[in-house]
Amino acid sequence: MVGVANQTRVDWVDGAKGIAILLVALAHAVQWTVISGLTPELWSKINLVFIVFRMPLFFLASGLFAASIIARTWPTLWRTRLSLLVWALLLWTLVRFGYFSLLPNPAGFDETNPIDLLLAPVRPSNGLWFLYALALFFVAAKLMRDRVDWRMQIGGAAVLSVLFFARADTGNIAWNGIGRYFLFFLLGCYLREWILAFVNRPSRLGALGLGLGFAAAFLGLAGVILTVDARMPFITGTLVLASLLALGAGLLVARFLLGFRAMSWLSYVGRNTLPIYVLHVLFVSALTSVLLLARGEAWLDRLGPVLPVLVAGGAVAASLLFWRIVRDLPLLRYGFIVPRWFAAPTRFGHAPRLTSAGSAAPADSAERMLPRSE
Template sequence: MEKQRIDWVDIAKGMCIIFVVMMHSTLGVEKAAGAEGWMHYVVAFAKPFRMPDFFMISGLFLGLVIDRPWRRYIDRKVVHFLYFYILWLTIQFLFKAPGIAAEEGAGGVASAYLMSFVEPFGTLWFIYILPVFFLVTRLVRRVPVWLVFAALALFETLPIHTGWTMIDEFCGRFVYFFAGYAFAPFIFSAANWLRQRPLIGLAGLAAWAAAEYLLVFTPVPPMLSSLLTPEAFMAGGRGGWSELPLVSLFLGLAGAFAIVATAALLSLLAEANPLHRALSWLGAHSIVVYLAFFLPMAVARTVLLKSGIITDVGTISFLTTASGVVGPVILYALVQWSGYGRFLFRRPAWAIIDRAPQKKTAAVAAE
């Protein structure tokens, strides 16, 4: 059974990818400028739900395909992402290699490249870990849902910080992916319920936003500061209540559902509405943006900071974010128009190990 596109799911994915690009763009600009701008507060507000919502939505349709034959499952859920990881790791290294070589020599470049198969490289860690989530979910699908969810919630709550991205992100993020898979029927029903009751949805989102703001920007008292880890001040974190154990889990789940609710309400807009069309397109092609945003983001950041035309750090961060989102869209359009470079966003036949007919979906939508 093939997944059918649902507009609010695409809208939610579109929102998610914008938040991801925003975080990388804003923090990169602020690091280079040595100062924070107004966009930092948006990034900080989104931190509790920025990745939980992406993972939850990634698991929503897994129930439709989890019982596929193993060969097809491996092809769609492991080889699929492995191809794009290796491809775009190599592309990114073409830009990073000169700097690495200047500091560590040619041996350092080769070592860093090979190490990227153990420790995911830069922004690509999301598609590096997704195949692991797909495999583990399939292996535990016969285990009672409540038991798996409880164990994963415990992993998220415990202070597990080994320094190895695979372990740390598995423990911190898998609970949200599994929630998307295990509770998909409830999530879809709730979204449809909210679409019929938009005023209730808006009131609920207002209450959530107020609670999110208070918990993110209210510092924890000194007596609880020992519970904060260094990660509480990374990726836009402010060291507030939102970074405490259990609170972060609750806000991750609540925030992910808030994105679902927001997307469900936005889907009520006419399909011709520019906002509806833009977010839906970005959602349907979210992995295109995720794979390719690093270069236009870096170029925009460098040009804007060095030109001196704009001095406000927040505005530079905003324009860098826009470049990181629009740049991949332009690249994808050029690829589609010219017919060259389609391998950048679609697996070629030689990289497919299962030849069963599959639906021709946009770009590299999660199959």
């Protein structure tokens, strides 16, 4: 197992998480606008290509700071990490249920089934499944710590990833995601030092080889998806390999972009992914409903090819604005703060804020994955 030297904040990790959440928002904007007939169907196939990058990057980034977290006692792990994920999942599942019960979903996705609502703690059926999967990843990693060799953990997770990227299907988005992406969380957890060293001090030859390998895999995957039935099952580990190459290239790109002051906003987005994650779908749905009122207008037809980008950008901006407005207001702030009755108060005397997917302002200063938002 590669050790964890120090838990300092790494700006390019924020940048990588920023890229990931923007791609997640784009994916949902594509779903809503394509199904609503507002943008070309080609976007659906483009969206599918990014399956090798979006969630693998999210889970890898979360795993990069997990090694010392899973070394904590169970009560401390609950207080400093799991309570945030569970609270956000339960609360925002209720919010989405109420929202879509009042405002019809223009994409036709049904989130108003009371049975699904009751089963959400064990079988999430909406886009919040990432929180559920991440909580289980922390629990599983802690249970296996010092009991199962880390190489065996990664090997077993790799087999699961290949199977679920190919054709294994549980019938549930959360459990399918768990099968696909546990590998990337473990890679971040156990190969942290190697990954940080590679990205911080990449060799030119290594970076060139990685870039060319990713480009070839990405273009090959895109060619398959864009020219054949997008539902074609993949029966090899091609997607897992493409994901690994994509992650390496994506981390290098994030580090490169964060070298420019003009891209500092990307780091800000990455430090605040959780508010975006739980809110953006509501704004995507609302924006799509508003645009449908102008269906048939010439200006809307002209915007059709770029509409997913505009809707995603608007939803991300609206999510951040909403969070900035309500995060310190009575009652509403508990959309982003765990109540003391749910998670025991930290030694600082308050519950940690939700700032980024898989992270919160920690109860101690040993690992400052993200800065406090106080």
